[in-house]
Amino acid sequence: xxxxxxxxxxxxxxxxxxxxxxxxxxxxxxxxxxxxxxxxxxxxxxxxxxxxxxxxxxxxxxxxxxxxxxxxxxxxxxxxxxxxxxxxxxxxxxxxxxxxxxxxxxxxxxxxxxxxxxxxxxxxxxxxxxxxxxxxxxxxxxxxxxxxxxxxxxxxxxxxxxxxxxxxxxxxxxxxxxxxxxxxxxxxxxxxxxxxxxxxxxxxxxxxxxxxxxxxxxxxxxxxxxxxxxxxxxxxxxxxxxxxxxxxxxxxxxxxxxxxxxxxxxxxxxxxxxxxxxxxxxxxxxxxxxxxx
Ligand code: NAD
Numbered sequence: 001x002x003x004x005x006x007x008x009x010x011x012x013x014x015x016x017x018x019x020x021x022x023x024x025x026x027x028x029x030x031x032x033x034x035x036x037x038x039x040x041x042x043x044x045x046x047x048x049x050x051x052x053x054x055x056x057x058x059x060x061x062x063x064x065x066x067x068x069x070x071x072x073x074x075x076x077x078x079x080x081x082x083x084x085x086x087x088x089x090x091x092x093x094x095x096x097x098x099x100x101x102x103x104x105x106x107x108x109x110x111x112x113x114x115x116x117x118x119x120x121x122x123x124x125x126x127x128x129x130x131x132x133x134x135x136x137x138x139x140x141x142x143x144x145x146x147x148x149x150x151x152x153x154x155x156x157x158x159x160x161x162x163x164x165x166x167x168x169x170x171x172x173x174x175x176x177x178x179x180x181x182x183x184x185x186x187x188x189x190x191x192x193x194x195x196x197x198x199x200x201x202x203x204x205x206x207x208x209x210x211x212x213x214x215x216x217x218x219x220x221x222x223x224x225x226x227x228x229x230x231x232x233x234x235x236x237x238x239x240x241x242x243x244x245x246x247x248x249x250x251x252x253x254x255x256x257x258x259x260x261x262x263x264x265x266x267x268x269x270x271x272x273x274x275x276x277x278x279x280x281x282x283x284x285x286x287x288x289x290x291x292x293x
Contacts, residue, residue, distance in 0.1 A: 004264035008274035033288040034063035041071030086114040093119030093284035119283035142173040144275025161187035165212035211252035230265040
């Protein structure tokens, strides 16, 4: 089978071309889209993600400011900072890098972000709009998955789509996006999770699989049918002594094992991950436009 590798970089480049025009138009009005990224504690992965977001913004002539807070920060101080950024017209978007330390109430903190600046799409108001089929800010990773389907013209109309993973930031919003009455999100969606019995009973019937679990190589060729399209959201480190770092990054799908059977698949790395940052930029540019209206 001629398998298509769904390259996030190609999709991202197309989106960035369009964003560059929008960013130039904003500049003519004296506006530079600006993101406030709040990071609590010293989680190396969170730091890496936030730095890579800042780099993308810089490369696209946008601004970002990183607020690094102590891991034992008082909740009320964090809420105060968010309020301050909410009221600062310099910032068009705000994100709080997750996960947060245990003593902080994640829901309360995300709810504090002005929904107009909620470029991660995690505020309950924006989640509600998404459920209604009238999304405002779509969470970046699910949005990136949708854009991949759109770019590669993968038909979802009436298809059996199996989403694996039900997190608030990935699985649930993807399931919602793919079951709406839109061109690239019009499937019959089944949401599988850790309590799903006999996962392969579901995946074997799927025309499209979206894996967002966090278990390396959970999905193999015996669990899928011929010609399936696979979007692999998983980012997992596995030991690999042949690498300088001692590990490599793989997805939730055993890429090499399934390759001969699938119509298309996103690689890890090089698939969805690239898209997440691009859609954050896209949401921030959108927020900047909204705020001058
Ligand atoms: P999470 O831990 O919050 O959720 C994982 C989900 O998987 C849960 O809903 C759980 O029910 C389900 N699950 C666990 N074991 C299962 C099993 N055996 N069978 C079926 N379902 C099972 O994780 P998350 O934040 O949603 O992230 C999922 C993966 O996506 C992780 O690898 C994460 O690193 C990755 N991720 C990637 C990006 C990106 O930009 N590409 C962004 C966010 C998350």
